[in-house]
Amino acid sequence: EGRxxxxxxxxxxxxxxxxxxxxxxxxxxxLEREIGRRNAVERALEDPEMVAxxxxxxxxxxxxxxxxxxxxxxxxxxxxxxxARASLRRLYAAPGEGLSGLVAGYPWYSAIWCRDLAWMLPAxxxxxxxxxxxxxxxxxxxxxxxxxxxxxxxxxGELPMQIAPGPxxxxxxSDTTLYYPGLIDRxxxxxxxxxxxxxWNGVLERILSWGEVxxxxxxxxxxxxxEVHSVGAVKASLVRVHYGIDAVDTTIWDSTDxxxxxxxxxxxxxxxxxxxxxxxSRGADDPRAARWTAMADRVRDAVGQRYPWPEEGxxxxxxxxxxxxxxxxPNALRAVSAGWFDAAxxxxxxxxxxxxxxxxxxxxxxxxxxxxxxxxxxxHDGQVWTIATAWAADAAYVAGERELGMAYLETIAHRIVEExxxxxxxxxxxxxxxxxxxxxLGFSIAPFLTAxxxxxxxxxxxxxxxxxxxHPQFPTEWTSASIAHxxxxxxxxxxxxxxxxxxxxxxxxxxLTVVTPYGEGSVSSRAYREFDFGxxxxxx
Numbered sequence: 001e002g003r004x005x006x007x008x009x010x011x012x013x014x015x016x017x018x019x020x021x022x023x024x025x026x027x028x029x030x031l032e033r034e035i036g037r038r039n040a041v042e043r044a045l046e047d048p049e050m051v052a053x054x055x056x057x058x059x060x061x062x063x064x065x066x067x068x069x070x071x072x073x074x075x076x077x078x079x080x081x082x083x084a085r086a087s088l089r090r091l092y093a094a095p096g097e098g099l100s101g102l103v104a105g106y107p108w109y110s111a112i113w114c115r116d117l118a119w120m121l122p123a124x125x126x127x128x129x130x131x132x133x134x135x136x137x138x139x140x141x142x143x144x145x146x147x148x149x150x151x152x153x154x155x156x157g158e159l160p161m162q163i164a165p166g167p168x169x170x171x172x173x174s175d176t177t178l179y180y181p182g183l184i185d186r187x188x189x190x191x192x193x194x195x196x197x198x199x200w201n202g203v204l205e206r207i208l209s210w211g212e213v214x215x216x217x218x219x220x221x222x223x224x225x226x227e228v229h230s231v232g233a234v235k236a237s238l239v240r241v242h243y244g245i246d247a248v249d250t251t252i253w254d255s256t257d258x259x260x261x262x263x264x265x266x267x268x269x270x271x272x273x274x275x276x277x278x279x280x281s282r283g284a285d286d287p288r289a290a291r292w293t294a295m296a297d298r299v300r301d302a303v304g305q306r307y308p309w310p311e312e313g314x315x316x317x318x319x320x321x322x323x324x325x326x327x328x329x330p331n332a333l334r335a336v337s338a339g340w341f342d343a344a345x346x347x348x349x350x351x352x353x354x355x356x357x358x359x360x361x362x363x364x365x366x367x368x369x370x371x372x373x374x375x376x377x378x379x380h381d382g383q384v385w386t387i388a389t390a391w392a393a394d395a396a397y398v399a400g401e402r403e404l405g406m407a408y409l410e411t412i413a414h415r416i417v418e419e420x421x422x423x424x425x426x427x428x429x430x431x432x433x434x435x436x437x438x439x440x441l442g443f444s445i446a447p448f449l450t451a452x453x454x455x456x457x458x459x460x461x462x463x464x465x466x467x468x469x470x471h472p473q474f475p476t477e478w479t480s481a482s483i484a485h486x487x488x489x490x491x492x493x494x495x496x497x498x499x500x501x502x503x504x505x506x507x508x509x510x511x512l513t514v515v516t517p518y519g520e521g522s523v524s525s526r527a528y529r530e531f532d533f534g535x536x537x538x539x540x
Contacts, residue, residue, distance in 0.1 A: 024052070062089055066127045068484040069452065073477065080413035081452060083421035084445040088123060091442050092132070098142075099163060100135035105425060105441035111164045114140050115252065118179035119387070119443035122186060126453040128487030130191045137187065139163065140180065141203045145171065153227050157210030161250075173250040174224035177207055178268035181275035188279070192463030192489035197279045208276045208292060211269055216261070219306070220298035221319065222269040225249040225259030252387075253331075253366060253380035261319040263307055264331040267338050270299045300340055307335070313348040328358055328368035330388040333395035346399040353392055354404060362432035363411055364388040369429060376429030379436060384427040386412060390447035397455035402473045405455060412448045423448070457481075463489030466508075469515040472497055488512070491525075502531040 015021055044051045066085060071078040091102040093112060102124070103109065104116035117140065121133050143163055145154045153172020154160075159180060161173045184200055187193070214223045227250050248257050251265060273296035277289040307315045309324070315332035316324035333353055336346045353359060357368040363384040367374050375382045389408050396405035416423050423444035425437040453459050458471030468488060474481060479498065486493040491508020505528040506512045512523045516531045523529045 024048075059086070059089055062129070065129070065485070065487075067486045068482075070480075070482045070484075071478075072480050073475070074410075076417055077410065077413045077452075080416040081449065083416050084423065084449055085127060087416075087421050087423065087440055087445050088120065088127070088442065088449065090440065091120070095164060099139045100132065101139055101163075102136070102442055104443075105438035107438065109438055109441070111162055112139070113162045114160055115173065115176040115179065116441075116443050118176070118183060120446040121183055123446035123449040125186060125190045126450060126459075126486075128485070130187075130193075130487065133187055134191070134193070134196065137180070137183065137200075141200065144203055144206060146206070155210055155213070157206035157208075159207070172227035173254070174227065174262070174265055175251050175268055177210060178222075178265065178272050181207055181272035182268075185275040185278060189462045189464055190488070192466075194464050201279065204276045204279060205288075207272060211272060212295075215269075215295070219261070219302050219319075220295060221261040221302055222265055222299070223260050224251055224262050224265045225257070251331075253329075256378075256380040258318045258325070258331075259320055262331065263303065263315055263317060264334040266299050266303050267334045267340075270296045270338065273299070300338075303335060304340060307332075308345070312352055313345075314352045315349060327371055328352070329366060330358065330364050330385075330391050333391045336395040337391070337398050339398060343400060346395075347401060350392075350396050350399045350401050350404065353395070359392065360384055360429070360432075361411070362415065362427055364392045364408075365429050374429070376431075377435060378429075379426070382429040383435060384429055384432075385425070386415065386423050386441070386444035387447055390444075390451055393451050394447070394455055397451075397473055403475065405451075405473070406475055409448065409451060409456065416445070416448070457483065457495075459486075461488050463491075465513075466510055467513045467515065468493065468504075470495065470502060470504075471517055472502075494528075499533065501533050504529050504531065 011023075013021060013023070063086070069078060069081045071081075088102070091105070093103045094100045095112070099112065101112040101117050102120050103111055104113040109116070117136060121136060124133050124136075140159055140163065143160045145156055145158050148155055149171065152170050155171070157177070158171045159177040161170050161176050181204055184197075184204060188197055211222060215221070216223055225248060249259050249262075251258050251262050273292045277292040277296070280286040280289045280292075303315075306319060307324070309316050309326065312328060314328055315335060317327040317329045317331060318325040330353060332349060335341070336349050341349070353364070357370045358365050363386060365374075365382055365384050366388060367378075367381045369376075369382065373381055377383065389412055393405045393408035393412070396402070396408060412423070419439075422440040424434040424439060425441040425444055426435065427433060427437065428435045456473060458469070458473050460469040460471075462468075466489070472481070474497070481497045483493070483495045486495065489508065491506060491512065493507075493512070494503075494505040496503040496505075502516055504512075504514050504523050506523040507526050510525060512525075514521060514523055514529070514531065516533070518531065518533050521529055521531065
């Protein structure tokens with residue numbers, strides 16, 4: 001009875017000299033409302049090996065359906081892929097009441113956080129679990145607001161920050177809602193399930209309406225920040241309400257102030273507008289499509305004109321009422337990944353990020369150590385975050401700096417292998433020591449997985465057009481690489497690469513068009529084709 005503050009367990013274990021023993025913990029349960037659920041927990045305690053066996057069987061079946069990646073010239077990278085894939089599986093959650101998704105991480109983010117979920121779902125797509133992605137998206141969209149809910153910081157069209165079997169924790173984040181138009185676009189292209197587009201048109205349109213309200217009419221830039229202040233004004237008279245986040249801003253770095261127009265928020269807004277224009281319910285002739293495309297162009301142009309920082313060869317982190325925010329953060333790399341700059345400037349940004357004030361041997365800091373507010377223990381103002389390292393890898397590949405991109409991927413891979421398959425949320429900025437960190441965080445492992453498919457292998461999938469682009473960016477010394485059981489729509493692909501050729505085997509309902517750097521060709525169903533990487537001719 002009453003409030004439970006903490007739990008401890010004590011066990012005695014006798015070991016003879018030179019002997020070893022294995023201790024296994026089985027954690028079972030969750031947020032439950034029904035007293036009867038206790039019976040299930042008691043049964044698990046009575047026969048924990050049975051429950052563990054059921055989990056193992058389900059995991060093995062899931063793993064068999066995911067792609068197998070082979071990198072003979074980079075065994076640690078190959079091992080990290082396998083470990084990260086298994087770790088992502090551990091985050092799967094279906095906590096009840098029709099919800100599906102992935103929890104953000106362990107130990108303290110063990111709920112479905114919609115921002116974190118957005119970073120994980122692209123990797124789940126590449127791993128072939130299309131049904132889980134669709135169910136996850138539908139779970140989030142159930143809670144899209146149609147009216148204002150001030151006590152939760154929510155506005156019409158907004159998606160929640162967190163969902164769980166109980167009530168919604170809150171809305172009121174700057175970025176969560178913006179990820180989902182791009183995810184809808186990704187899902188339709190990867191799965192080929194174009195019938196989903198009409199079902200989610202209303203979701204898209206409400207998101208864009210929400211964003212338009214936050215757009216500065218003078219610049220076209222989206223405004224972020226102030227969400228918590230609005231919640232505070234409502235809760236001031238409600239003495240029993242405690243709001244857990246007191247930051248003035250709620251971008252992905254939600255403990256620091258990045259108002260008013262953070263650069264990565266502009267990248268997300270641009271992507272959302274383009275996805276809305278692509279999948280509008282009224283088709284290509286819809287006048288809103290042209291308006292949204294024009295708005296997206298304006299955002300890109302405004303960033304191109306206002307954010308370059310010549311003295312640093314970099315990009316400002318944000319814009320506020322006083323002008324540019326002169327902080328070197330990895331978030332600027334998202335604009336490079338979006339392809340907004342010419343090759344020379346893109347390389348300049350990537351090289352600036354690679355300097356040792358931002359990049360360390362164990363990853364990328366959230367803020368340059370040269371800035372006055374840098375603190376190696378500060379959550380978002382100096383610590384090293386694995387997701388920031390993945391951003392750096394992604395941007396390096398887009399800028400054509402494949403050796404640098406590979407170095408970042410190897411940094412993440414080494415940490416995953418050293419940590420036994422997990423990927424810490426963050427590390428101190430001054431030494432490779434996890435600090436104030438989840439030991440497993442979804443958006444530490446998922447962007448790494450996505451980068452292996454999209455940047456190292458250079459894959460772009462479009463099942464709606466039965467098309468796959470393959471533009472490998474492997475190190476020049478590599479001799480081979482392969483993928484088996486890569487799912488595209490209702491078909492499966494095997495890829496076998498050497499420096500001189502690419503062999504594609506396809507098992508699907510219709511012919512697949514494959515585009516490579518040296519030409520394109522059609523691969524018939526249940527057949528294979530070899531593409532000569534030394535010439536522009538594809539041979540049967």
